[in-house]
Amino acid sequence: MSNFKTWSQKQDKILIDSSMSLGLEERNLDLNNKLWTAQALVEKPELIEDVHTEYFNAGSNLTVTNTYQASIKAI
Known part of the structure; x- marks a missing residue:
């Protein structure tokens, strides 16, 4: 059994983090570009x-990764 599966089965709740864009905008990062939060x-x-x-x-x-829009094409 995987470590994650073992860990997750022991949790009453699993809370996943939320929006990266809101957090970055609150820190005054301009997201108006091809890469957006990336x-x-x-x-x-x-x-x-x-x-x-x-x-x-x-x-x-x-947590989740911050790679939405991250691609060579977007650069």
Whole structure:
């Protein structure tokens, strides 16, 4: 059995973090570009960490990647 499956079966609830775009906009990152939130991966990775930290501090125990729109074509 996988570690994730074992872990998840022991949880009463699994709370997944939420919108990256709102968190980045609240930190004044301009998302008006082809990469959208993925631009922060290049320009401001510390903001991504800050957004995830805020969700974990609010009780989230699972996160998602910030790679929506991240592609060679978008660059």
